[in-house]
Amino acid sequence: MLTIQNLYKKFGSLVAVNNLSLAVAPGETVVIMGPSGCGKSTTIRTINRLIEPDSGSIVFDGRDITQLREDELRKVRKRIGYVFQHFNLINRLSAIENVMLGLVMGGQAKEEAYDKALAAMTKVGMEQLQDHKPEQLSGGQQQRVGIARALAFEPELMLWDEPTASLDPMLVREVLVVMEELAKYRAATMLVVTHEIAFALHVADRIVLMEKGTVVESGIPSQVFVNPASHVGRQYKELIEYQLNTSARTLAGKCIA
CATH class of the missing domain: 3.40.50.300 (P-loop containing nucleotide triphosphate hydrolases)
Structure with a gap:
């Protein structure tokens, strides 16, 4: 590997x-x-x-x-997924939009990117907070969004x-x-x-x-x-x-x- x-x-x-x-x-x-x-x-x-x-x-x-x-x-x-020390989330985007961003910029259709992002958010227990902005989340929740962002690429x-x-x-x-x-x-x-x-x-x-x-x-x-x-x-x-x-x-x- x-x-x-x-x-x-x-x-x-x-x-x-x-x-x-x-x-x-x-x-x-x-x-x-x-x-x-x-x-x-x-x-x-x-x-x-x-x-x-x-x-x-x-x-x-x-x-x-x-x-x-x-x-x-x-x-x-x-x-290769990468989870940083700091969350590096974009404040103007919702949690799920942060997770989707890399997929969309990589050329995936928004619908497909949303499905993958939601699946990744579910893996880290954040699907219920997908529409929250980073400022509405605790540090632990923000880091879980960061993990989902990495997982979305499978x-x-x-x-x-x-x-x-x-x-x-x-x-x-x-x-x-x-x-x-x-x-x-x-x-x-x-x-x-x-x-x-x-x-x-x-x-x-x-x-x-x-x-x-x-x-x-x-x-x-x-x-x-x-x-x-x-x-x-x-x-x-x-x-x-x-x-x-x-x-x-x-x-x-x-x-x-």
Whole structure:
């Protein structure tokens, strides 16, 4: 499905991605994690060339994306859904019009685009709010519209760039539930950049840990978080243990009270 080889990207003197290699199998849900600034978002943005890599190859379904002409790249992007950190909705359009826009601009008839947009809105539980403007929706609802916008193209690969990063903590769960449902039914291969440990534990087929622009560990969640081989993995294990111990102490205190 997707094979990245020796990916390299530099911004000025900063090496953001350093000879990174990664393969994702069809139907697989891969979660990329690591400390802020480790190159996670840069990596995922190079896949559809929102950021142009300096070198390396990104092979999707047998074609190297880095070598595509602009017209070829536009066609491939229709097969790759992308959910951003920020919602990027057009305020003057309704929710369903935001979802339809890319389809109509791509040449689909409005009636067909509406049907596909409504089906995508239904998948994320937003069909009842299809006529609402973005300002009438909560942050979580706006992000679900953003997800529907990506799903409307019926992509083979879904890229998620920290989709809960801009949300109030109270709204994160509603977006994660949608992501979990999509992962469960494997409607598309998923590559997810996130800091949400619980989501990664519950949904990921494989965890990829990054540090300083490269992959330092990769494996199933129970391996990476229980018996880590990398420094970053050990940090995540300590964080999980701390959270579990804190929850246990809080529960014990409530029981005593």
